Amino acid sequence: MSEIIDNRRQRIEIMKGLIRQLHAGAAEKTIKKRLEAMLGEADYADVFQMEVQLIEEGIPQESIQQLCDMHTRVLKKHLDAQPLPDAVPGHPVHTMMRENRELAKNAESIHRLIEQVERLDDADDALPLMREIQQHLNNLMDVDKHYRRKENLLFPYFEKNDMPGPPAVMWGKHDEIRALLKGTVDALQQIDSIDAAEANAFNQFATGHAAEAVEDMIYKEERILFPTAIDLLTEQDWYDIYIQSDDIGYCLYAPGTVWTPEGGQHREIKKVAAHSDRIQMPTGSFELEELIGAFETMPFDLTFVDKNDDVRYFSPGADRIFDRSRAILGRKVQYCHPPKSVHIVNQILSDFKSGKQNRARFWINLGPRFVCITYYALRDGDGEYLGTLEVTQDLTELRALEGEQRLLNYDDEKQTV
Numbered sequence: 001m002s003e004i005i006d007n008r009r010q011r012i013e014i015m016k017g018l019i020r021q022l023h024a025g026a027a028e029k030t031i032k033k034r035l036e037a038m039l040g041e042a043d044y045a046d047v048f049q050m051e052v053q054l055i056e057e058g059i060p061q062e063s064i065q066q067l068c069d070m071h072t073r074v075l076k077k078h079l080d081a082q083p084l085p086d087a088v089p090g091h092p093v094h095t096m097m098r099e100n101r102e103l104a105k106n107a108e109s110i111h112r113l114i115e116q117v118e119r120l121d122d123a124d125d126a127l128p129l130m131r132e133i134q135q136h137l138n139n140l141m142d143v144d145k146h147y148r149r150k151e152n153l154l155f156p157y158f159e160k161n162d163m164p165g166p167p168a169v170m171w172g173k174h175d176e177i178r179a180l181l182k183g184t185v186d187a188l189q190q191i192d193s194i195d196a197a198e199a200n201a202f203n204q205f206a207t208g209h210a211a212e213a214v215e216d217m218i219y220k221e222e223r224i225l226f227p228t229a230i231d232l233l234t235e236q237d238w239y240d241i242y243i244q245s246d247d248i249g250y251c252l253y254a255p256g257t258v259w260t261p262e263g264g265q266h267r268e269i270k271k272v273a274a275h276s277d278r279i280q281m282p283t284g285s286f287e288l289e290e291l292i293g294a295f296e297t298m299p300f301d302l303t304f305v306d307k308n309d310d311v312r313y314f315s316p317g318a319d320r321i322f323d324r325s326r327a328i329l330g331r332k333v334q335y336c337h338p339p340k341s342v343h344i345v346n347q348i349l350s351d352f353k354s355g356k357q358n359r360a361r362f363w364i365n366l367g368p369r370f371v372c373i374t375y376y377a378l379r380d381g382d383g384e385y386l387g388t389l390e391v392t393q394d395l396t397e398l399r400a401l402e403g404e405q406r407l408l409n410y411d412d413e414k415q416t417v
Contacts, residue, residue, distance in 0.1 A: 015050045016057075052163050079223040085230055090259025092154070092241045093226050095250065099146050100218045102252035106136040107211040114208050131340065133207055134188045138335040139252060140214055141181050145330050146251035147174040150225075153241045153248070157233050170217075170225065177213045184210045189342065235261035249330030300393035304378075305333045307387050309349060321371055321392050333388075352377035353385050369396045 018031050087094040113133050120126050151174065155167035184207055233241075239261045278285040286294070295302065295315045301322065302315040311331050314324040333349075334342050351357040352375075360375040372393050378386040 012050050012053065016054055020054075052166060079219075082223060082227065084222055085226045087230070088259070090242070090255055090257035092149075092238055092245060093230060095245070095253070095255045096146060096149070096226070097222060098253045098255075099251040100222065103140060103143055103146075103214055104218060106139045106252075107215050110136045110140075110207060110211040130188060134185065135338055137181060137185050137188065137207065137210065140210065141185060141335050142251045142327070142331050143181070143214060144178060144251075145249045147178070148330075149241075149245055149248050150174075150221075153244055154229060157229070157237055161232055163232075166225075170220065173217060173220075177210075177217060180210045180213055246326070246329075250327045252327050254326035300391050303390040303392075305349075305388045305390070307353075307385055309333050311336065312387070321366070321369075321394055348375055349388065352388055355383065355385075363395075369394050370399055371395065 021031060085093055085097070087097070110133055113129050113136070117126055117129050117133075120129075151167075151171055155164075155171065158164060158167045188207075239259075242259055278287055279291060296317055298315060301317070301320050301324075302313070303311065303324065304313040306312045309332050311328045311333055314328070328336055334345055337345050348357075348360045351360075358377045358379075361372065362374075363370065363372045365371075372395050374391045376389045376391065378389055380386055
């Protein structure tokens with residue numbers, strides 16, 4: 001055992017020395033060759049411990065952050081040889097890896113569309129492809145919830161185990177990616193016309209870079225962070241993360257499996273007690289289960305967007321007109337719409353917030369169905385804006401009613417008494 005420990009220490013010391021050389025300006029290509037020649041056993045734990053020790057020895061966290069991408073590339077051959085973490089459905093790591101697959105699909109689509117734009121000669125053909133790229137970038141913006149779950153739920157366990165350095169470095173990379181994605185999306189939203197050359201330049205230096213940044217973080221998570229976390233956290237730690245994850249929300253994927261830690265404590269969610277903890281409102285009260293039942297039964301779909309433009313609630317139901325997934329919770333409402341309609345969404349929200357308007361209504365034909373979509377500004381007693389409520393209703397059957405019905409006649413014959 002001592003020999004194994006000594007070998008690990010030696011590997012970490014060698015890597016630290018080489019990373020210090022990168023920090024001092026040595027050529028990445030040279031360092032990579034030396035690592036490949038000297039190391040055959042490096043794994044994710046060595047990389048993680050290397051970062052911890054470098055920070056403890058005085059290399060600034062900002063410098064490690066700048067070198068993070070470089071030393072990951074240098075060690076890629078060794079990291080690629082390690083198996084990906086294995087977790088059962090519902091486990092937080094399984095959920096984050098499924099989110100990564102969705103993020104990767106959008107990044108791959110961006111790269112594919114960039115290649116199409118690069119082959120264009122006609123400027124008129126560039127803009128539609130740029131709009132498709134913008135939609136995929138909107139989807140990548142949803143990575144914020146994925147990162148917030150890491151930052152607020154997972155990283156504290158590293159801090160409790162005296163390993164705050166690498167998560168802090170990764171948090172800094174999160175902020176870089178957020179800023180890169182936001183800047184790229186904001187720039188694309190300002191483009192009304194663009195020629196092929198401008199599209200190529202923008203794609204190469206902004207859009208493609210944003211997609212690559214997300215892909216690089218996926219690699220760091222699955223090759224370094226998650227394997228380390230699985231070894232570090234207990235099943236009860238993971239369960240604590242699991243039961244709090246709904247509060248932050250999910251990224252492009254919502255887990256559909258209930259997970260209970262094997263051999264761990266299953267902490268039940270406390271239910272509202274009858275006649276004690278009723279939800280009191282100005283005109284009456286509900287128990288929580290009654291309120292949930294009422295929202296499930298309403299003959300229309302509700303979606304609530306708070307005053308910060310974050311989607312916070314949607315009513316459940318098997319007959320929803322537009323599909324909703326828990327992955328949209330916590331997401332900016334602007335990123336839930338195609339780019340061509342974002343300006344309408346922003347105008348409605350702006351008019352609601354300023355007090356200029358309180359309602360916006362649309363009606364459309366969805367195949368044989370006639371659907372009404374109405375947006376309402378929610379305000380408190382002083383008129384302050386609280387958010388927006390979207391109400392969607394299928395009016396097809398109501399539009400077809402004629403005459404009167406005054407006698408009891410159930411719609412479903414199976415319910416007739």
